[in-house]
Amino acid sequence: MNRFSDIVGQEQLKEHLENAIKMNKVSHAYIINGEKNAGKEFIAKTFAMALQCDSRQGIEPCQECHSCKQALGGNQPDIIFISHEKPGTISVDDIRTQINGNVAIKPYSSPKKIYIMNEGEKMTVQAQNALLKTLEEPPEYVVILILTTNVNSLLPTILSRCVVLNMKPVQDSQIKKFLMQNMEIPDYKADICVAFARGNVGKARLLAKSEEFDKVKEEAVTLVKYIHEMELNEIVTAIRKINEYKLDVNDYMDILSIWYRDVLLFKATHDANHLIFREEIQYIRKVADRSTYEGIENIISALEKSKERLSANVNFDLTMELLLLTIKEN
Structure with missing residues (x-):
């Protein structure tokens, strides 16, 4: 129609x-x-x-x-x-x-x-x-x-x-309503798609239907949950895995950015209700407790710089290695 x-x-x-x-x-x-x-x-x-x-x-x-x-x-x-x-x-x-x-x-x-x-x-x-x-x-x-x-x-x-x-960005509430009513996407998944879409209904719709997006999200969340325990060779393996996906690498970066924004929000408010990854509250609390405000802000800043470097065609492996080491250090 x-x-x-x-x-x-x-x-x-x-x-x-x-x-x-x-x-x-x-x-x-x-x-x-x-x-x-x-x-x-x-x-x-x-x-x-x-x-x-x-x-x-x-x-x-x-x-x-x-x-x-x-x-x-x-x-x-x-x-x-x-x-x-x-x-x-x-x-x-x-x-x-x-x-x-x-x-x-x-x-x-x-x-x-x-x-x-x-x-x-x-x-x-x-x-x-x-x-x-x-x-x-x-x-x-x-x-x-x-x-x-x-x-x-x-x-x-x-x-x-x-x-x-x-065209103007569409309100998050309108996109969420569309995903839940027209596509029968569950509440939690709709929130994640809306966060990534940034006002773009078509992108939210594509993410909601994408099995690969779900896999990439799981890989990214697993990485940030356990990165402080990982050795350098494990980080390099994780980087190679990122490159295997057809999804835009900026989407991968956005997953990491949203995770650390959740960590920053929880550290400041101790309220899980407004988190995008609220079902991961156990791990978000751990990261928030062991990280400083400055450390989390350094990570978010490093994510933005990495997106800029990749847009300028700087070497992918090198950019991701620097980023993940910055995340590990902070």
Whole structure:
């Protein structure tokens, strides 16, 4: 189902798109800017379905008409998804063949002809300049939806010809409610997914479904529980194991950061109710008792520095060794 009511959070963005349909003031081009997995494509598909819906009753796509069924099946001929052969680039040829060379053909069966471009930040400057030609004089039936994780990668001339809609972090309580009601995720696991998602519903949803995330979480928690007893060779083995997982290493770092924030919180308050890893209270109490405030803050700071080093492509094994030794020392 693709309905505006299924979009979690993003009230301003939803209201803008719904009003555009209601008042018949749909722009020829939109940029939806938000984090990876935040739900940009779901919003774009919902908007496209609503614009093409045959029933014309209200704002929500009806899900039942021929157009909606085609869209749900991914074969609505007037909702076109831009593809690109090179994984890291949307080239000038991609734009010329899939948009510029196609816009003059009127819609087959719908009122609009809608182009949805994911990963808009991957457009080369030449591709953006080619797209500009269509944006400057688009046929009245054309709507272009550019989805991006980095609106600053787009030329000012592109931005000036599009309605820019920025996605905002969703409240933790809304994400938790979504996970528990829609996905039947238990309370404790929902709390952990929400803590990692940092306002990103899509990420919370992926983590909730990921068996690998559960394994990585268990490995990380086991490591921090027993690191003070481990020898250097055991730490090196643990580092190699981290590298085996397909999960983003930043997620592993976030697990460690949340654990030590729990330790800091418990040391300050002696209250387990607000801890993310509250079922590990026995070990959190031990770490809090034997660590100083300065030591815990040193660890949290080292975790942030390690994330920065890995983003700058500093050697993984060396970065992790330094980090885990800092954790052991503190």
